[in-house]
Structure formats: structure tokens, C-alpha cells
Amino acid sequence: MAAVTPQPGRGTVLRVAALGDVHCGVGSPGALQPLLAKVAAGADVLVLCGDLTAYGQPDEARTLARELMAAIKIPIVGVLGNHEYESGRQDEVRQVMVDGGVRMLDGEACEINGVGFAGVKGFGGGFDRRALEPWGEPTMKRFVHEAVEETLKLGAALARLRTARRIAVLHYSPIRATVVGEPLEIFPFLGSSRLEEPLNRYSVAAVFHGHAHNGQPEGRTSAGIPVYNVAMSLLQRHYPAQPPFRLIEMMVPPAAPPPVPAETARTRESLVADDGR
Ligand SMILES: [Fe+2]
Numbered sequence: 001m002a003a004v005t006p007q008p009g010r011g012t013v014l015r016v017a018a019l020g021d022v023h024c025g026v027g028s029p030g031a032l033q034p035l036l037a038k039v040a041a042g043a044d045v046l047v048l049c050g051d052l053t054a055y056g057q058p059d060e061a062r063t064l065a066r067e068l069m070a071a072i073k074i075p076i077v078g079v080l081g082n083h084e085y086e087s088g089r090q091d092e093v094r095q096v097m098v099d100g101g102v103r104m105l106d107g108e109a110c111e112i113n114g115v116g117f118a119g120v121k122g123f124g125g126g127f128d129r130r131a132l133e134p135w136g137e138p139t140m141k142r143f144v145h146e147a148v149e150e151t152l153k154l155g156a157a158l159a160r161l162r163t164a165r166r167i168a169v170l171h172y173s174p175i176r177a178t179v180v181g182e183p184l185e186i187f188p189f190l191g192s193s194r195l196e197e198p199l200n201r202y203s204v205a206a207v208f209h210g211h212a213h214n215g216q217p218e219g220r221t222s223a224g225i226p227v228y229n230v231a232m233s234l235l236q237r238h239y240p241a242q243p244p245f246r247l248i249e250m251m252v253p254p255a256a257p258p259p260v261p262a263e264t265a266r267t268r269e270s271l272v273a274d275d276g277r
């Protein structure tokens, strides 16, 4: 269970650390320990935004899972990235992470200390008026269909959450702003504006993604929702004096008092009626 910091009269704060694109290989076990120790010391939850492995090999995932288990006792939420698909063993990779205690989200949601997390990998297709449309060859239509499917999964996951605060976890970017800096030619492969619609519709509190290693660390959706690109190499470049993870504090409002049971309400009404007679 994550620790939470009480804020008298204002609810609690959940400290969320986010990190993407670790690209863990099998060659250097223990390399992540200094970073993960800082995460463990400063956060209540860790979010992993995909590209967990270099080539999507289960041995790479086992290396990462061992690193996480050695250093992290707080809850971990994660999504797969495109690298996990490279070897066609993404289901094994996912299971290794689940066995290592990571809540892997693929159109699912979970709640941690009053904050909801919804996750999907996402997909490409490009942004805004230049987004790819399902037109022409069947392959083009399938490409767009993949982004539409991921968007529907994200919306369904968000719809299941009943928490006052929701966080979305993606690998691909839902907005253009956080991929700026990458070559223009590859923008359509870095994310899709289609993913933005459910984020706005469900008034998500924050969005984390990775994948665009040379993008920008922050942007906002058209509704003003903060979007954080947490690709590890990007954070190292932008914030060289800090450990390469993003930490945000999420205020969790106090739980609403439970509704008065209907029977009690009726009893009170009858008591008032009795008094009046
Ligand atoms: Fe990556």
C-alpha cells in the first residue's frame, strides 16, 4: 500500500513518479538501482510508460522486474511500448512484469489510494488536421483502425473509474506538442490526436507518455490537461541535474460522506410527522 501525505481539511496528496523508455537489456543488471532508489524515496506510486525492454525479450523483462522488485515497494502501474512487440513475445513480457508485481494496463484501469489510473499503449497516425484518415488502401485503413481501437480502449478504461482524479498512462503521445523536436517526417509514428478526445472528455488530471525520445517534456491537450513526456533519455537531456523521472503531486479530495440510507431518511420523516401530530 502506498503511503499518503495527509493535508488537514484538503484530503491527501499522492506522489506519482513516471518514467518511460527504460529499454532494459540483459547486459547490466543493477544499473537502474540508483534511479529506482530515488523513486522509492520520493514517490507513492511509479508509472512505467512502455518500452520497458530493448527488443521485447522475456529475459530483458525479467532483468527489469528483478531491478524493480529489489528497489521498489510502492505500487507500480505500466503499459507496454512498441519495443515490447519487436520479438512477437509481448504477452510473455507482459506476464513477466505482472509476476514482478507491476499492474500492466491494456485498456484496463486501477485505483490506488483514491486516484484512478487508465492505461493503453496507444498508436500512431499523426496529429490534428494532418492526422491520417481511414481512406484508400486496406493497409492504411488498418493502420488508422489500430489507433481508433486504442482510443476506444482508453475511453472504456477511463469510464470504469469512479475516482475524483484520473491519470492516463500511454506510450504514444496524444498531442503534437510533446513530440516537437523529433524529425517532422516521423510525427505520424509518434502518436495520434485521436487519443486526446477521451482524455478531454473524462477531464483527466494528468497524462504520461513516452516514445518520443527527442520531443518536449510537457504540453497540454486542447482542454488544458497537462501531458508529460517521460522518455528517460529526454528527461536526462532536459533536466541533467535531476534523476530522470517526472514526479507530480496529485491532490486527492476527501471522500464524500456516505449517503444517508433511505431507511434512516424515512425514519426521520416519520419522526417529524409523529411530532407534528
Ligand atoms: Fe523508446
Ligand SMILES: [Fe+2]
Binding pocket: 051, 081, 082, 083, 171, 210, 211, 212
Ligand atoms: Fe517506443
